[in-house]
């Protein structure tokens with residue numbers, strides 16, 4: 001996104017009121033991970049799409065190079081299913097490619113005799129019971145079956161099958177496999193072809209989502225690495241772990257190593273019950289938003305992260321700064337020594353707990369939102385509602401990783417920059433909480449069998465407004481961190497201070 005664009009967006013975000021309903025259509029929704037935007041740089045492929053694309057690519061090669069289908073498959077497999085590379089290389093040096101892949105231009109016919117000797121078992125068989133690749137080396141059907149079975153055991157290697165005569169090297173393609181093997185092996189060959197089309201290609205990968213059979217085709221070198229599959233699983237194209245914008249893959253692996261090493265301590269701070277700050281009774285956190293209400297009769301609403309009154313955060317976004325900023329404790333101990341002096345070690349545990357806690361809390365929020373998204377998809381197909389839940393899932397993911405950014409980088413920038421960053425995040429977070437609370441409330445009503453609390457049109461409008469605004473704020477946040485440009489950040493902070 002260009003700097004000009006950012007300034008324009010900020011001008012638009014002076015207040016929700018400015019976003020008139022007519023200013024929104026599907027194309028304008030600001031999905032944070034680009035999952036549904038018109039500029040997304042990947043396509044999700046289901047089984048049928050995969051087959052269709054593979055067949056299209058094979059047909060392109062057979063038509064443009066005038067070679068057999070079997071030869072086209074061998075060529076494409078060799079060049080990682082890149083159509084353009086296969087064509088370029090073929091036109092550059094057809095002769096050498098034919099030699100190295102074992103693709104003869106003119107097949108050698110079997111001699112016209114009544115009986116032929118199999119070159120593996122050395123037995124004689126009638127000519128029409130023998131088969132040979134383009135090289136004309138004849139083998140009996142028993143030996144063929146054994147040869148093909150062996151190569152099938154090597155997995156994708158069966159796509160590079162050659163003549164059983166070790167000195168020969170002529171290719172054995174799909175046509176021979178189909179003619180010589182059982183229906184079961186034919187099916188296996190088709191499966192390997194499908195796997196090779198994804199796994200050997202540089203621009204396609206399987207979605208790592210649990211139980212998902214989709215693949216993703218990605219425009220390599222096109223900016224964001226985050227992918228959201230149609231199964232709702234989001235992942236990083238580069239490291240194949242979960243999506244982690246705005247921090248890089250190396251920071252993510254550092255963080256996971258750290259939390260793995262400290263898991264015992266950290267499990268202790270991540271509790272499911274806390275005493276209500278007003279009535280002191282234990283309250284369980286079992287929702288997506290961190291704005292929690294103590295059950296009746298108390299009904300006190302407070303922040304699950306910092307235990308302050310929710311109204312303290314509710315007064316626009318500014319007070320999220322205090323909720324989320326790490327402040328080393330500086331109380332004077334009984335010996336007149338500040339906690340800071342108790343040594344770096346203790347402070348660093350406290351600091352780490354602060355960031356870890358917020359990272360883990362947002363992960364819980366995200367998981368619950370994902371469950372709600374799936375629930376909502378089942379009961380209601382209204383686009384604005386589904387879009388809102390998708391947005392919540394994506395923003396929780398981003399917010400979660402901004403705490404890891406904070407842990408590793410917050411102290412490397414100036415205090416002024418830190419404060420500006422916290423403002424931008426505070427504002428994004430405030431709007432996300434508002435959207436999440438609202439969506440949860442409406443979902444509850446649906447699941448309880450009441451319709452929307454207001455007319456469907458009003459509900460839709462409010463959701464679209466909140467979804468769009470939250471998306472824009474998160475995009476700004478990501479941009480600020482990824483580009484680390486002081487003036488972009490201050491420009492956003494100025495805009496947030498005036499709204």
Ligand SMILES: [Zn+2]
Pocket residue numbers: 118119120121122123139140141142143144
């Ligand atoms: Zn034989």
Ligand SMILES: [Zn+2]
Pocket residue numbers: 133135136137163164165168169170
């Ligand atoms: Zn041969």
Ligand SMILES: [Zn+2]
Pocket residue numbers: 207208209212213214229230231232233
């Ligand atoms: Zn998937």
Ligand SMILES: [Zn+2]
Pocket residue numbers: 225236237238239240241244248249252
């Ligand atoms: Zn990654």
Ligand SMILES: [Zn+2]
Pocket residue numbers: 276277278279280281294295298299300
């Ligand atoms: Zn209470």
Ligand SMILES: [Zn+2]
Pocket residue numbers: 303304305306307308313323324
């Ligand atoms: Zn708080």
